[in-house]
Amino acid sequence: MATGTGFVVEWRDGFKIGVNQVDAEHRHLFTLVKSLSLDNVQDTLNELLDYVVTHFTNEQELMDHSGYPEFREHLALHEAFSSQVADFLASNSEWDDNRIMDLRRFLNKWLVGHILTHDLRFGRWYLDQGRNAATHMVAPVEKRKVGWFDRLLGRG
Numbered sequence: 294m295a296t297g298t299g300f301v302v303e304w305r306d307g308f309k310i311g312v313n314q315v316d317a318e319h320r321h322l323f324t325l326v327k328s329l330s331l332d333n334v335q336d337t338l339n340e341l342l343d344y345v346v347t348h349f350t351n352e353q354e355l356m357d358h359s360g361y362p363e364f365r366e367h368l369a370l371h372e373a374f375s376s377q378v379a380d381f382l383a384s385n386s387e388w389d390d391n392r393i394m395d396l397r398r399f400l401n402k403w404l405v406g407h408i409l410t411h412d413l414r415f416g417r418w419y420l421d422q423g424r425n426a427a428t429h430m431v432a433p434v435e436k437r438k439v440g441w442f443d444r445l446l447g448r449g
């Protein structure tokens with residue numbers, strides 16, 4: 294059992310923005326953050342960062358495709374997050390319970406703040422357009438290779 298990494302934010306329905314795919318992906322992100330522990334940090338972190346890239350790319354595709362007027366600003370927020378994660382990981386400190394707790398706290402705080410402010414704003418706009426909450430959008434594979442991908446995974 295993970296001990297000492299007690300900072301946990303559970304997914305709740307209040308985090309929903311009303312677009313099913315985005316909500317499902319957000320929920321999975323919370324599950325991955327929650328499962329980070331000293332025993333599995335490398336594998337889970339790889340899976341988490343890979344899923345963040347997938348999620349951002351899909352969300353951006355949905356925004357871009359639907360003509361969301363704040364798309365560029367939103368993209369910049371995703372890029373800023375990616376830089377922050379890259380900075381956190383760049384220190385290359387040894388993993389211990391405190392560092393994992395710091396990472397989880399950062400990820401959870403960012404996710405909650407971002408979802409409840411910026412993603413929610415998109416969700417309201419999106420549904421206001423009369424669009425279906427169940428519209429599903431997966432970015433084409435070639436579009437997944439966005440500029441911050443390598444930075445996020447520390448390959449920049």
Ligand SMILES: [Fe+2]
Pocket residue numbers: 352367371407411412
């Ligand atoms: Fe977002």
